[in-house]
Amino acid sequence: MALASQIISPSQQFLLILRTHSLIHICFFDLRLQMLSRLSSRSIRFFNSISSIELTQHPKAGTCLSVDLSNGKTDTNVQVPLIWFRDHCRSVNAYNHTTNQRKSKMLNLFEESRISDRSAVTYDAKQLSINWADGHKTVFDSADLIKMLVKPQQKQPRDLYHLWNGSTIGPLPTVQNSSFSFPEFSQKFVQFGFVSVEGIEQTPEATEKFARSIAPIHDTYYGAFWTFNNKAEQQENYHEDTAYSNEEIGPHTDGTYFPQSPGIQVFHCLRPADRGGKTVLVDAFAAAERLKAENPSAYQILTTTPIDHHYIEKGENPLFSWAPSKPVIELSADGGYAQIRFNPYDRAPLRLSLNGGKGLSTPEDVTAFYEAYQAFSRICHDPTMAVKIQLMPGTVIFIDNLRVLHARTAFSGYRQMCGCYLSRDNLMAKARLHVGEETRLQV
């Protein structure tokens, strides 16, 4: 994104914000998205060599190594306190290479990070050696050192993400069960936030087996694996939710009322409705990018105002599921997108803080929040943002519930769906190995 903002000129951004006609918004937004996706094919500007390392005294942090980094075009310098090098020592006494775990309890690291004199540090032939005062020796190969030391300079939306809307998405991400390749599946899932697998046997059993082969099930009170339809009386595992009707449900993420929302939504439509019942998908990271460009103050509010969601059932097996206080657009520490929690239906009361407490309290705060939520909701419901598909028997769709909103249109006739939630953490643990080493630490 940092790179993208440099390429899109300030005047274009200005136009993006100033013009109010929605077509113009969309046109510029497309331009922005195209640029973002074009960037994805470029390699990251990454510092890949160390030209020198010297001992230096920092006024506050004490003894440091001053490291000069280069990527062939640009040079930069970083000063790193000695303790960092002791902490990252990869000698067999300090690090277990079988388990990839440090051996240190971190009780005496400052004492251990002393050197007796300047000659203790040498850097030559791409190797940094440090002879510590306690007799321990650390040797770094410069390539390994850079990997551990330097964060790539760009933020999310990251090179790996193909942010999309209805017109920029291109061919829908699909893989065939008959020639299934997990790397291909993972790459598409990470790029687009959803992927369909075609050619699955049209039964709940086969769907469950296939889903479990992708990642462990994220079980909830809906059941580990669910089948649901619009005939309440015919369902074993009926719940009091619009999902179990034939009504329209607008774009949303599921499980906003769980402190840990299910990470992946799996759907297999075993029997399509006579009419309607289409699935609508929206890339909510792209929607958030659009909000940021069109309405920065709304973006600011939705990234910083925590709100509550709930799921309440009465009846024989009552439930009160509640997840406290998370922003609708949750950013990660590096400023990228961590999770979108957008479900206008399942929002809990917007309680106000009294007597100067933290949170929404003044009438201005409340109105500004509603304006921001409405602005985001309008983008999420804008048909140009959406991809509309008819799920068919034999095709199982996997949706990243932290990024992509799903919706369904109203329908008539009998319709049967099955599916489950999967553990996204577990999928990503395997998928990260197939997304390229440089980007692995960004997804």
Ligand SMILES: C[N+](C)(C)CCCC[C@H](N)C(=O)O
């Ligand atoms: C998927 N399944 C039918 C089991 C449950 C649907 C839960 C729907 C709920 N309103 C939410 O958005 O989380």
Ligand SMILES: O=C(O)CCC(=O)C(=O)O
């Ligand atoms: O019926 C569908 O296609 C989707 C229902 C839904 O939105 C949900 O289960 O969260």
